Amino acid sequence: MMEKKCSEILRRGHAEKRRSVIDAAAVVFCREGFAGANIDLIAAEAGVSRQTIYNHHGDKDKLFATVLRDIIERMNVRAFAILDTFPNQPDDLEADLVAFALRFNKNCIWGQEGKLVRKMLVAEGERYPELFEMWRKEGPGKIESALAARLARLAHSGYLDIDDPDVAARQFMALNDAELNLPSTFGKSLSDEEVLVAVRRAVRTFLRAFGRPAGSPLAAAATQEA
Amino acid sequence: MMEKKCSEILRRGHAEKRRSVIDAAAVVFCREGFAGANIDLIAAEAGVSRQTIYNHHGDKDKLFATVLRDIIERMNVRAFAILDTFPNQPDDLEADLVAFALRFNKNCIWGQEGKLVRKMLVAEGERYPELFEMWRKEGPGKIESALAARLARLAHSGYLDIDDPDVAARQFMALNDAELNLPSTFGKSLSDEEVLVAVRRAVRTFLRAFGRPAGSPLAAAATQEA
């Protein structure tokens, strides 16, 4: 009862330690897996005593869940921010899609956090099914749905020719993964150059499948209306 | 020196135990991760005493490496066998590609072993970098290269319009993964129906990007030659 008075005021360094523990735990859980990660390692990595971890998070299981929730939330915020930069009125469709995909890939998929989420998901997905189910629904689910809406809009404006926007969105993502999935799964961190080449190929194929012949004739009509 | 005489003859049940240990270890390593798997569990799952495991494989690390090598080899054999059923002279290109992709996906990618390899790869890739590097080169590397050759042949015969067969091969694979990757990463096992739908969509998009307009005019010429 009384400890709250100060735990809400005294958290200058408190919050910093909390964050540093979560960050360190993320790194160690990711590298070693749940069973392989030990609290002492996390404490050392965080520059914090073991007891502090127990004070803050109570339990290895609770810590893991906290770390997951934290990363998932950060990833989601980031992903939706980038989704807002989707080219709704493209000047040069191919170039704009490449730029968008590049942003998305570099920040959400192949960054440190992206790898972390994917690895944890695969390795420990069955340990916290509800948590990952939540992530799938709120993360990839909504992102793909939002991307599908943007693609549908481009199709409506005559830039694209799409039957099922949801399928197109998933395939857009998949094509972007095509070249990078394997190298990235190993320790290999991808160079900007590699990502750019992969994204260019992905967008080119995507437009071969879903693009309008050339210069998007309907686009002119759409812009005239607006 | 003398123990060889019989260890080479007496392995009727020997080989069976060996296999059952490897199979059980694969399951347990996959479910629990390297650190989380314990030898007693594997022994129980294999219906074998713990000592037998140590007799056969010496060490947890060695056992893990053996399991990996075994699965990788089996997967490779299976994958190349299916690759040999690629439709080189397609009757109905779309239907034939769908059938081929269906075979490949069901047997190599989304089967029990496929999931196993992927999970171990992601979870423990940094524990045995050489081993996984070998796998990448001998497995996906060669498979994609072989698939690229088949696609190039179809392109040469006028069925497809492909600039870079290697890229097309990777994208063919990626499109097939598009819809199934996420559901499968969770415990969810995929129904035949789901896989079929996903593969149909993948092939349709692939042909929208790389197919010839209709009925592949050049194909007629090619078959006349042959």
Added chain:
DNA sequence: GAGGATTTAGACAAGGTTGTCCAAAATGGC
């Protein structure tokens, strides 16, 4: 600076794991 809360280092018990050892039992070829 004073005072209350937090953090720290270290010790600690409880429990689990690995890998070894050994004697008894089972196995398979001769």
Added chain:
DNA sequence: GCCATTTTGGACAACCTTGTCTAAATCCTC
């Protein structure tokens, strides 16, 4: 049935990990 080999179950030491507890050091606000 005999024999060498393998398998078994159990005991075992060494080690590691989790989570708790303590007293001393540190931090933050006033």
